């Protein structure tokens with residue numbers, strides 16, 4: 168960890184080095200400060216260039232140091248030293264300049280970026296605000312509106328867009344450091360006043376107060392429950408209303424307040440959890456370290472339904488040439504038009520951001536009816552609808568056609584991977600890749616490991632996730648895997664609560680106020696109630712296969728709610744039919760409105776089934792829906808379907824709209840306290856003995872009996888013998 172310098176024609180080049188991302192640790196800040204002071208004091212030096220080692224400027228403050236007690240020198244002083252320098256300082260930005268990294272670059276007088284570099288202030292994603300002048304200098308450079316969008320979303324901005332916005336002065340295709348040296352030489356002796364951002368006025372729209380008030384309302388709505396985006400608006404208000412030095416004090420105050428909150432701790436946990444899940448290990452000892460992913464140069468997707476189309480789009484966005492196959496001409500025409508329209512939209516989005524090169528860099532998509540075209544692809548992703556017989560037929564067919572080294576993936580949300588693998592001539596190369604809809608946008612990929620799947624196949628599928636810009640989480644093979652296995656119980660609990668007297672909109676509101684992106688009833692209406700209905704009919708929970716005489720509200724010894732089935736029988740499939748749990752302005756409408764018809768229907772249903780209703784509190788809604796999900800999470804760990812609580816949290820944070828600022832369901836349980844979760848589950852199970860899913864799992868009980876250990880120790884209490892991974 169060091170900063171080292173050399174002098175090139177009177178320009179000192181200071182290199183920040185702290186692998187892998189040159190995070191600004193205390194030691195690095197100290198080293199850079201020393202190097203800058205030496206350069207400023209050296210008569211032979213007339214200008215300074217600051218760069219990052221190994222093609223990365225800096226990913227900002229060292230997050231690993233956040234919870235340490237000892238504090239190093241403040242980054243703010245280093246940035247002030249740079250800005251105050253009489254010798255021009257140029258930032259040569261390669262790779263990334265994020266958070267404190269961009270703040271340091273904003274302290275420099277000039278910024279040159281490589282075309283592939285990106286910049287951003289992602290502190291908000293860690294539950295924080297920029298703390299080293301970023302939110303004060305940036306609006307002085309690019310204005311309030313663009314700064315607001317960057318700091319409240321934490322989005323990363325590509326170099327060309329950064330140039331358009333005015334964040335960088337020049338974008339180069341190569342030799343960033345040499346170009347920075349040339350620029351530094353050119354500006355030696357020129358006045359620097361206009362380049363010292365802290366001295367400039369903030370660029371404001373005419374009615375800035377109203378603009379900020381409106382922004383606050385929008386941000387509250389958009390990031391419901393999250394504190395840091397609101398604090399970002401407050402920092403901007405300070406930037407507008409206060410002189411720079413006072414603004415700095417306010418920035419510090421807000422940062423220090425956020426720094427002590429549970430939300431930032433949860434978001435930092437979520438950040439590291441996302442990186443941890445990439446480091447998978449199997450009980451056999453095979454791991455991400457020992458297994459080698461095979462190259463994926465070409466791919467094929469079978470089936471151009473909703474999922475297939477967006478998987479093709481996702482591959483094309485990752486520049487992977489893809490062959491898209493359908494079974495007949497009509498489906499192929501419909502599917503290819505849909506894909507082209509998705510790709511057009513992606514191109515438009517990128518062009519609006521200034522990425523003209525993007526248009527040419529999409530992977531080519533070829534549409535076909537001919538399986539023979541799949542002969543040479545490296546990977547096939549089957550994405551037809553959830554029907555085992557059909558999937559097996561396709562896998563059998565692929566076995567005979569694809570080259571022996573080709574990996575066969577299935578996009579299933581819960582079917583048995585081993586059963587599919589068993590019909591192929593390469594079961595070790597079959598793996599589940601469970602995408603989330605829409606696949607070209609959602610970040611999660613559940614990678615499902617079957618009994619036969621080899622470590623090379625796992626490694627390749629995890630690499631695919633990374634290539635697609637997704638977080639891959641390795642899970643074991645069980646019905647519904649991890650995400651949907653937990654989700655089913657959560658949704659079922661919500662429906663039971665409706666039977667017991669609550670209304671869909673009350674339940675949705677309670678869970679959305681908790682922070683979930685969408686309540687269970689709005690989610691069911693969006694996904695289509697008929698999908699679950701079809702699945703339940705297929706396995707005989709409802710419909711003609713249901714044995715005659717089965718009680719309406721019981722399956723085996725368990726409570727069952729036929730409400731969703733009845734809605735489907737009445738043609739209420741959700742948004743697509745204009746009515747479901749809610750009514751909509753039209754078929755396909757999105758505006759969910761409470762439906763008086765449903766209230767009458769529910770009263771009648773409760774009368775027929777002789778149900779005693781009670782007033783369901785918000786607390787009961789949250790606890791029953793979330794604790795049943797968490798309880799299943801413990802069972803998943805116990806069964807060895809996920810290797811640790813982090814895996815479950817990453818799945819929920821990235822695939823199910825769980826609020827990251829609570830860390831994920833398992834982290835949330837650890838904050839609530841496992842004894843509390845256990846006591847509540849015991850209470851609800853006691854009151855509802857016909858809902859066995861409320862019965863506390865033995866792993867939860869074990870952890871409570873071990874004294875409620877912190878989440879990072881939970882794995883050590885799991886026996887590896889039960890692992891299905």
Ligand code: 3HC
Nearest residue numbers: 188190226227228229230231265266267289297298299442
């Ligand atoms: N501090 C400490 N470690 C960091 C880090 C940081 N700022 N950024 C990344 N790392 C670590 C990761 O944990 C990972 O460690 P591991 O190998 O031990 O798991 C390693 O660097 C590589 O990271 P990724 O796996 O994420 O690698 P990618 O190449 O996919 O992505 C990246 C690189 C885009 C830099 C991504 O890591 C990232 O987005 N980092 C976060 C940047 C960030 O949030 N910066 C703001 C920090 S807060 C701040 O600066 C406050 C300021 O206002 C004072």
